[in-house]
Amino acid sequence: MSDSLPASAPAIPSVPRLGPVNQRRPRRLRRIFALEDLEPAARRLLPRPIFGYVAGAAETNASLIDNRRVFDEIQFLPRMLVNVSGRSLDCEVMGQRYALPFGIAPMGVSALTGYRGDLALAASAYRAGIPMVISAASLIRLEEIARVAPNVWYQAYLSGDREETEALVGRVARAGIETFVITADSAVVPSRENNLRNGYRSPIRPDLALLWNGLTRPSWSVGTFLRTFLRHGTPHFENAGPGRGAPLLSRQAVRDFSGREFLDWDIVRLVRAQWRGRLVIKGLLHPRDVAIARELGADGVILSNHGGRQLDGALSPMRALPAAMGVAGNMAVMIDSGFRRGTDILKAVGLGARFVFIGRPFNYAAALAGEAGVDHVIDLLHAQLRADLGMLGLRRLEEMSKEVLFLENFRHVR
Numbered sequence: 001m002s003d004s005l006p007a008s009a010p011a012i013p014s015v016p017r018l019g020p021v022n023q024r025r026p027r028r029l030r031r032i033f034a035l036e037d038l039e040p041a042a043r044r045l046l047p048r049p050i051f052g053y054v055a056g057a058a059e060t061n062a063s064l065i066d067n068r069r070v071f072d073e074i075q076f077l078p079r080m081l082v083n084v085s086g087r088s089l090d091c092e093v094m095g096q097r098y099a100l101p102f103g104i105a106p107m108g109v110s111a112l113t114g115y116r117g118d119l120a121l122a123a124s125a126y127r128a129g130i131p132m133v134i135s136a137a138s139l140i141r142l143e144e145i146a147r148v149a150p151n152v153w154y155q156a157y158l159s160g161d162r163e164e165t166e167a168l169v170g171r172v173a174r175a176g177i178e179t180f181v182i183t184a185d186s187a188v189v190p191s192r193e194n195n196l197r198n199g200y201r202s203p204i205r206p207d208l209a210l211l212w213n214g215l216t217r218p219s220w221s222v223g224t225f226l227r228t229f230l231r232h233g234t235p236h237f238e239n240a241g242p243g244r245g246a247p248l249l250s251r252q253a254v255r256d257f258s259g260r261e262f263l264d265w266d267i268v269r270l271v272r273a274q275w276r277g278r279l280v281i282k283g284l285l286h287p288r289d290v291a292i293a294r295e296l297g298a299d300g301v302i303l304s305n306h307g308g309r310q311l312d313g314a315l316s317p318m319r320a321l322p323a324a325m326g327v328a329g330n331m332a333v334m335i336d337s338g339f340r341r342g343t344d345i346l347k348a349v350g351l352g353a354r355f356v357f358i359g360r361p362f363n364y365a366a367a368l369a370g371e372a373g374v375d376h377v378i379d380l381l382h383a384q385l386r387a388d389l390g391m392l393g394l395r396r397l398e399e400m401s402k403e404v405l406f407l408e409n410f411r412h413v414r
């Protein structure tokens with residue numbers, strides 16, 4: 001993988017493909033005008049337990065709600081009468097250039113919500129010149145995803161087993177993947193009562209409840225669920241370790257993904273010693289943790305509260321960003337949780353973030369319309385970012401700074 005955009009990726013279009021409604025766009029996308037429109041559409045498509053699993057968060061949704069609310073505390077102070085023609089949105093992250101300042105966050109079981117979901121996400125991201133992160137809890141082999149999209153990153157849920165970790169790191173390197181992400185915030189299983197209320201169970205059991213849910217959502221049942229089983233057999237967790245993991249419908253899957261309470265910084269040291277590519281720690285909020293990641297030689301961190309899905313009440317990562325910037329040094333500070341608009345992304349970039357990841361909306365988009373859905377979301381964000389940058393009186397992302405932000409109402413870690 002080179003340090004520039006992939007050769008086969010198209011040139012970054014200077015005018016986003018928006019304009020009048022594209023007649024060839026799948027019907028399910030015709031009324032998707034912004035990322036917020038995806039959730040109600042996905043609710044109509046997906047069986048209730050599966051939609052609830054994606055949309056839901058932990059306990060009272062305090063973090064989920066604050067992830068959105070924080071953006072209202074930051075306003076813009078734009079500059080006027082600046083020539084903003086010829087704007088560009090490309091950016092550099094850890095020595096790599098990307099066409100746009102956002103990527104697709106790792107999400108488990110994306111091939112259950114959308115047919116071959118991980119491949120749709122990765123292929124579309126690659127075409128657009130942005131990264132997609134393969135989840136450790138994904139159902140399609142990482143080697144297959146990396147063949148379709150050589151610029152993918154890999155996210156690990158590490159086991160405490162040294163040999164297994166070394167073998168996994170070797171497997172990811174052999175697949176040609178250059179960025180290894182360790183998720184740090186999921187060592188303990190959270191309380192997601194909403195899964196219980198919605199009837200989401202892992203492992204999924206082929207019982208009457210599943211049959212009923214399937215009957216109420218026939219389009220997903222035939223187009224995703226049955227099509228997957230008939231064409232590819234029972235999906236397995238393919239990327240949690242060095243070899244094939246448990247099947248989706250087994251109890252073993254629960255054991256593999258619950259409880260990694262032994263995880264600590266020693267495992268990061270171990271991976272850093274072996275992994276020669278870029279190393280990123282995801283799920284940090286505390287500035288001292290960001291400082292440790294830097295001391296241990298991480299190339300980047302992703303500030304995140306897991307989209308509000310882990311510790312309920314954990315700070316919105318936007319509130320942690322200013323303090324993290326103070327200790328990050330040369331490390332790339334990236335961020336996710338609650339980003340839905342170009343303005344959200346620009347607020348983070350103005351505070352120093354290099355890059356933003358977005359989760360749920362991409363999951364819904366792949367479920368609704370596969371690659372076309374993911375393309376559409378990228379186009380929407382691209383159009384918003386391009387317009388917003390121009391209205392701020394800026395031509396390049398590098399010009400985005402606190403200068404054009406009004407921060408008096410912004411409550412954050414100091």
Ligand SMILES: Cc1cc2nc3c(=O)[nH]c(=O)nc-3n(C[C@H](O)[C@H](O)[C@H](O)COP(=O)(O)O)c2cc1C
Binds near residue numbers: 136137338339357
């Ligand atoms: C359905 C779903 C599955 C997820 N699976 C993973 C995962 O396997 N690994 C991980 O590090 N984060 C996982 N996340 C968290 C995302 O990577 C990301 O932090 C979060 O979705 C960002 O918030 P947003 O959805 O509000 O954009 C998952 C999120 C969702 C919604």
